[in-house]
Amino acid sequence: MEVLHEDLPRVTALHTTRVLSLDAAGRILDWISWQDAVCLYVRGVVAWTLGDPCLTVHGGTSRANGLQSTLDLHPIVASTGHCREHAIDPAPALTNTALFARDRHLCLYCGHHYTRHELTRDHVIPLSKRGADEWENVVSACLACNLRKSNRTPQQANMPLLAVPYRPSWVEHLILSNRNILADQMQFLISHLPRDRRPA
Numbered sequence: 001m002e003v004l005h006e007d008l009p010r011v012t013a014l015h016t017t018r019v020l021s022l023d024a025a026g027r028i029l030d031w032i033s034w035q036d037a038v039c040l041y042v043r044g045v046v047a048w049t050l051g052d053p054c055l056t057v058h059g060g061t062s063r064a065n066g067l068q069s070t071l072d073l074h075p076i077v078a079s080t081g082h083c084r085e086h087a088i089d090p091a092p093a094l095t096n097t098a099l100f101a102r103d104r105h106l107c108l109y110c111g112h113h114y115t116r117h118e119l120t121r122d123h124v125i126p127l128s129k130r131g132a133d134e135w136e137n138v139v140s141a142c143l144a145c146n147l148r149k150s151n152r153t154p155q156q157a158n159m160p161l162l163a164v165p166y167r168p169s170w171v172e173h174l175i176l177s178n179r180n181i182l183a184d185q186m187q188f189l190i191s192h193l194p195r196d197r198r199p200a
Helices: 012-015 034-042 098-101 143-149 170-177 183-188
Strands: 002-004 019-022 028-032 046-050 053-062 070-071 075-080 117-122 138-143
Touching: 002 070, 002 075, 019 034, 019 183, 028 170, 034 053, 075 183, 098 117, 098 138, 098 170, 117 143, 138 143, 170 183
Parallel strands: 019 075
Antiparallel strands: 002 053, 019 028, 046 075, 053 070, 117 138
16 A cells, blocks of 8 residues: 655655544544544545545555556544544543643743653642642643752742643643644644633
């Protein structure tokens, strides 16, 4: 199977292009690989698509007419079926990678920008003081600020937070987790952001 992309070299397209998967009602599910998207098309379970094709997949040659098959993949693909109501907008897993992306790789105490390896997870209310390891109680902190704050609250350490920690919505999580979002995908995702939030 060969894949061509109009705007990007083939290898780059393969490694960077992801398709936004929806259910038939338009609920956002997750990013899927181009291979998984091809499977949806081949199995005949694509209900509808959005956006201009972003990848053209070239398959085998037909014995009947000698022509090579092609399949245009769209950036947003809705599959038949509906997700269960309780599965809508799931809580994204709290990982350091997701946390640092939410906080835009800033230390929320000193405000400086750091690489992923220079940041730590700080518990606003320390675990020893019955603070929880959850989105609303964790922030990105540089090592120096984390050590300085120690086992205290920001108020006790006289280190006010620069932003209030929050649990990102599933849509925000999807935006933060993909560095190569296509224009059609970003427009669709932004239209589904909570009204009181802004995209990263």
